[in-house]
Amino acid sequence: MASVAFRDVRKSFGSTHVLHGVSVEIPDGEFVVLVGPSGCGKSTLLRMLAGLENITGGEILIGGRVVNQVPPKDRDIAMVFQNYALYPHMTVRDNMAFSMKLAQAPKDVMEREVLRAARILGLEALLDRFPRQLSGGQRQRVAMGRAIVRNPQVFLFDEPLSNLDAKLRVHMRSEMKELHQRLRTTTVYVTHDQIEAMTMADTIVVMEHGHVRQAGPPLELYDRPANLFVAGFIGSPAMNLVEGAVTPDGFRCADGTLLPLPRHARPTPGTAVYGIRPEHFRLDPHGMPARVQVVEPMGSETQVVLRIGEVPVTGVFRERIAARPGDLLPVSPDLRLVHLFNKETGERIAPAMEETHA
Amino acid sequence: MSAAAEPHWVHARKEPTALARFFDNKAVLVIACLFPAVGLLTVFLTYPLGLGVFLAFTDTTIGRRGVWVGLENFQYLASDPIFWGAVFYSVFYTAVATVLKFALGLWLALLLNQHTPFKSLIRAIVLLPWITPTVLTAIAFWWIYDPQFSIISWVFVEALGWRTENFNFLGSEWPARFSLIAANVWRGIPFVAISLLAGLQTISPSLYEAALLDGATPWQRFRYITVPMLLPILAIVMTFSIIFTFTDFQLVYAITRGGPVNSTHILATLAFQRGIPGGQLGEGAAIAVAMIPFLVAATLFSYFALARRKWQQGEGND
Ligand SMILES: Nc1ncnc2c1ncn2[C@@H]1O[C@H](COP(=O)(O)OP(=O)(O)O)[C@@H](O)[C@H]1O
Numbered sequence: 001m002a003s004v005a006f007r008d009v010r011k012s013f014g015s016t017h018v019l020h021g022v023s024v025e026i027p028d029g030e031f032v033v034l035v036g037p038s039g040c041g042k043s044t045l046l047r048m049l050a051g052l053e054n055i056t057g058g059e060i061l062i063g064g065r066v067v068n069q070v071p072p073k074d075r076d077i078a079m080v081f082q083n084y085a086l087y088p089h090m091t092v093r094d095n096m097a098f099s100m101k102l103a104q105a106p107k108d109v110m111e112r113e114v115l116r117a118a119r120i121l122g123l124e125a126l127l128d129r130f131p132r133q134l135s136g137g138q139r140q141r142v143a144m145g146r147a148i149v150r151n152p153q154v155f156l157f158d159e160p161l162s163n164l165d166a167k168l169r170v171h172m173r174s175e176m177k178e179l180h181q182r183l184r185t186t187t188v189y190v191t192h193d194q195i196e197a198m199t200m201a202d203t204i205v206v207m208e209h210g211h212v213r214q215a216g217p218p219l220e221l222y223d224r225p226a227n228l229f230v231a232g233f234i235g236s237p238a239m240n241l242v243e244g245a246v247t248p249d250g251f252r253c254a255d256g257t258l259l260p261l262p263r264h265a266r267p268t269p270g271t272a273v274y275g276i277r278p279e280h281f282r283l284d285p286h287g288m289p290a291r292v293q294v295v296e297p298m299g300s301e302t303q304v305v306l307r308i309g310e311v312p313v314t315g316v317f318r319e320r321i322a323a324r325p326g327d328l329l330p331v332s333p334d335l336r337l338v339h340l341f342n343k344e345t346g347e348r349i350a351p352a353m354e355e356t357h358a
Numbered sequence: 359m360s361a362a363a364e365p366h367w368v369h370a371r372k373e374p375t376a377l378a379r380f381f382d383n384k385a386v387l388v389i390a391c392l393f394p395a396v397g398l399l400t401v402f403l404t405y406p407l408g409l410g411v412f413l414a415f416t417d418t419t420i421g422r423r424g425v426w427v428g429l430e431n432f433q434y435l436a437s438d439p440i441f442w443g444a445v446f447y448s449v450f451y452t453a454v455a456t457v458l459k460f461a462l463g464l465w466l467a468l469l470l471n472q473h474t475p476f477k478s479l480i481r482a483i484v485l486l487p488w489i490t491p492t493v494l495t496a497i498a499f500w501w502i503y504d505p506q507f508s509i510i511s512w513v514f515v516e517a518l519g520w521r522t523e524n525f526n527f528l529g530s531e532w533p534a535r536f537s538l539i540a541a542n543v544w545r546g547i548p549f550v551a552i553s554l555l556a557g558l559q560t561i562s563p564s565l566y567e568a569a570l571l572d573g574a575t576p577w578q579r580f581r582y583i584t585v586p587m588l589l590p591i592l593a594i595v596m597t598f599s600i601i602f603t604f605t606d607f608q609l610v611y612a613i614t615r616g617g618p619v620n621s622t623h624i625l626a627t628l629a630f631q632r633g634i635p636g637g638q639l640g641e642g643a644a645i646a647v648a649m650i651p652f653l654v655a656a657t658l659f660s661y662f663a664l665a666r667r668k669w670q671q672g673e674g675n676d
């Protein structure tokens with residue numbers, strides 16, 4: 001096991017700059033998820049850590065050692081590819097034993113290690129099959145098995161679940177998390193799915209356009225997004241973000257609608273973006289009248305698309321909502337959980353909200 | 359969503375005409391679809407092949423309809439040293455040329471599969487020997503191997519001064535045999551290289567990356583990833599290459615005509631020699647028929663030994 005560090009890592013393909021100075025410190029044994037929209041450079045960063053792409057600038061450290069010039073096989077990492085990259089002409093057993101075969105490990109050690117990994121992943125019955133004879137989930141597991149037999153310092157996963165169906169994905173998610181709790185190997189996991197990130201990570205690193213937008217524990221990102229991008233990316237359904245201006249009376253939206261701000265906190269007046277998560281609206285007889293547009297009952301909760309004045313917002317309520325489209329539903333935001341962002345920079349307006357929590 | 363009272367619009371179905379029903383009949387369709395293929399095969403493939411095989415069992419000569427002589431032609435050939443010489447050289451020519459073509463072709467394919475500058479230009483150049491008409495190739499090599507004007511002799515004698523006399527490429531039997539093989543290899547490499555390049559490009563780059571992380575050296579990546587993944591295509595290309603080489607006629611006939619002293623006859627040139635200039639059609643046909651077992655054996659070998667790979671099939675558990 002080892003820690004991993006990215007120090008101001010840059011990458012360009014020719015004149016295309018893909019990563020613009022990424023710095024992340026990953027402590028030993030942690031499960032870190034790199035998340036961001038497609039094309040933001042997550043895979044590139046992971047492949048640079050693996051040694052499959054050269055490093056344009058900055059440093060990458062594994063276990064405190066700079067590995068910029070270390071060839072992939074000497075970095076002591078194991079990677080699971082998005083398409084699994086199983087050797088099609090080898091059985092499951094040979095796929096898993098390949099790295100040991102290259103290292104000329106003794107036969108009995110090879111067999112023992114393969115069986116150990118197969119037992120962890122429940123692959124014992126499939127050892128003599130070829131990849132073609134396996135289902136998607138089984139292939140995914142073989143790819144993990146191939147990584148496990150290596151006993152690496154760091155596991156790298158590049159969107160390992162994106163080729164699985166929804167149900168299997170949920171299952172494999174908890175299986176992988178459990179595996180990490182058992183093995184405690186430092187893991188860097190890439191995904192574009194913020195739910196995967198939230199459920200699996202010790203630390204989430206949110207990336208956009210080759211920049212790290214915020215890094216921290218999942219709930220911290222959820223509770224205190226550092227900027228508009230993270231606010232909109234983390235959480236489903238996404239946070240309501242409304243443009244307008246802070247005034248002495250509250251937050252005035254473009255159409256004149258007034259949204260309440262915390263009473264004690266009075267941020268400096270000026271244009272800003274008002275953020276409130278759907279689940280932080282509550283039904284309140286004294287609240288603002290909101291016109292119901294669409295009601296989506298999900299059993300455990302109800303998602304409602306509302307219009308406050310002219311401002312469209314989404315609300316999620318634990319209660320069952322009997323209202324029909326066109327009805328008026330009085331709601332109010334939980335004032336302790338209102339976020340304000342600078343409209344120009346997208347940064348969180350911190351001091352105001354700090355006071356709210358105090 | 360429309361009112362239920364409104365009658366649905368139904369697409370009017372016309373009764374099929376008698377002609378349409380006739381063409382919809384399965385038996386008629388089967389015959390109609392098979393006829394062109396079967397007809398073409400019969401006229402252009404089966405008939406000449408059948409005629410050739412038939413002639414092999416007759417004593418036909420040019421200008422005289424022969425009679426059925428059974429295995430007489432083959433019995434005669436079995437005791438003919440020139441025929442056995444041609445069998446030997448056919449096998450030798452095919453084996454050596456195939457090995458060289460595949461070694462050099464694979465090497466070239468691996469080079470072209472790298473990111474080299476001017477890749478498409480090099481690929482186009484590589485194809486040149488293949489698109490050159492064979493006779494042109496033959497004439498070029500005939501000139502290259504000429505006892506007096508050979509460029510190779512010129513380089514060694516005049517330019518480098520390493521030798522005092524010209525090479526005699528085609529004058530004695532072993533140099534002539536190897537000279538023909540060299541010409542055949544030159545001509546055959548593009549086919550092998552381009553086919554194998556197509557095969558190389560179907561191998562997913564992530565397999566190489568996975569092997570790289572697993573600690574494989576370049577040689578091990580070649581040995582454990584490239585070779586097994588390429589084997590099915592290699593088998594097919596090799597089958598074709600063997601057939602083309604074994605049945606080669608133009609190069610050999612144009613460069614040496616089987617000489618000196620029949621030492622470079624392959625079965626195809628000997629068959630032609632005996633059949634057309636020699637007029638012994640029956641005997642020539644018998645020589646040609648003698649090629650069939652070799653071709654069948656080569657095809658079966660590469661098909662069963664190389665092409666069938668269990669991992670490619672979705673078979674059940676062992
Ligand atoms: N080999 C390459 N050459 C040029 N551009 C590349 C290459 N690989 C990736 N890119 C570009 O880098 C950006 C980041 O890609 P990637 O890391 O794959 O994104 P993702 O976050 O979806 O995994 C993309 O815009 C992509 O077009």
Ligand SMILES: [Mg+2]
Binds near residue numbers: 043159
């Ligand atoms: Mg990616």
